[in-house]
Amino acid sequence: MGDKLILYYKDMSPPVRAVKLLARFLGLDFELREVNLSKGEHLKESFLKLNPQHTIPTLLDGDFSIWDSHAICMYLVDKYAKDDALYPKDLKLRAKCNQRLFFDDDSLYTRLRDCSYTIYRGGKEISQEKIDRINSSYEILEAFLASDPFLVGNTLTIADICAASNVLPLQIFAPLETEKHRNILAWLSRVSKTIPFFDEMNVKIVKEYREMLMGLLEKNKQNAH
Numbered sequence: 001m002g003d004k005l006i007l008y009y010k011d012m013s014p015p016v017r018a019v020k021l022l023a024r025f026l027g028l029d030f031e032l033r034e035v036n037l038s039k040g041e042h043l044k045e046s047f048l049k050l051n052p053q054h055t056i057p058t059l060l061d062g063d064f065s066i067w068d069s070h071a072i073c074m075y076l077v078d079k080y081a082k083d084d085a086l087y088p089k090d091l092k093l094r095a096k097c098n099q100r101l102f103f104d105d106d107s108l109y110t111r112l113r114d115c116s117y118t119i120y121r122g123g124k125e126i127s128q129e130k131i132d133r134i135n136s137s138y139e140i141l142e143a144f145l146a147s148d149p150f151l152v153g154n155t156l157t158i159a160d161i162c163a164a165s166n167v168l169p170l171q172i173f174a175p176l177e178t179e180k181h182r183n184i185l186a187w188l189s190r191v192s193k194t195i196p197f198f199d200e201m202n203v204k205i206v207k208e209y210r211e212m213l214m215g216l217l218e219k220n221k222q223n224a225h
């Protein structure tokens with residue numbers, strides 16, 4: 001490997017955690033550069049030069065800059081993994097993996113962001129409509145997992161890593177239900193068993209994320225009076 005990989009990150013960000021989890025799974029080392037979003041560090045000119053979309057995670061590999069957790073995961077497996085298991089090269093499997101990754105971004109992550117950004121922007125409640133939308137995403141995920149143990153067949157791929165990173169914090173707003181979400185719950189525990197450090201890298205930080213969001217929501221409610 002040439003230059004050291006640099007990751008612009010913040011651990012509370014679910015897409016960042018997906019990339020960090022994958023990197024650890026692949027045995028890759030990053031130089032970590034924390035970006036303080038609340039101080040607007042992602043809007044500074046130096047960061048915008050790397051990523052005009054001003055999002056984290058952003059990865060720098062030498063002079064190559066790439067962002068969006070899904071695109072980063074695809075790149076890391078293609079470039080650094082010893083085989084294609086986590087992002088299959090087989091045309092149909094790759095198409096299916098891409099479809100799940102786009103679902104993760106478009107549905108799971110978007111719905112999580114709809115709730116968290118409502119709170120960051122001073123909202124005093126999360127509407128039932130937003131919670132219903134999360135539940136419809138769960139319904140679709142439940143269907144994906146009806147016939148396969150992982151999102152793309154029998155083995156773990158980056159689609160599982162990305163989606164699981166978002167489903168954990170989504171439960172802050174819409175808890176999974178034992179009867180209704182059997183497949184998702186079984187899948188989450190399968191993903192956690194397959195990645196030995198999955199819980200270590202997620203449980204504590206998601207708890208802190210929950211406390212931070214609920215604390216802010218409470219403050220927003222107080223400010224209303």
Ligand SMILES: N[C@@H](CCC(=O)N[C@@H](CS)C(=O)NCC(=O)O)C(=O)O
Pocket residue numbers: 012013014015037042053054055056057067068069070105109
């Ligand atoms: N689809 C993107 C989402 C990235 C994203 O929106 N990250 C948030 C933090 S969780 C962010 O950087 N927000 C700052 C902004 O959008 O300006 C991904 O998967 O990387």
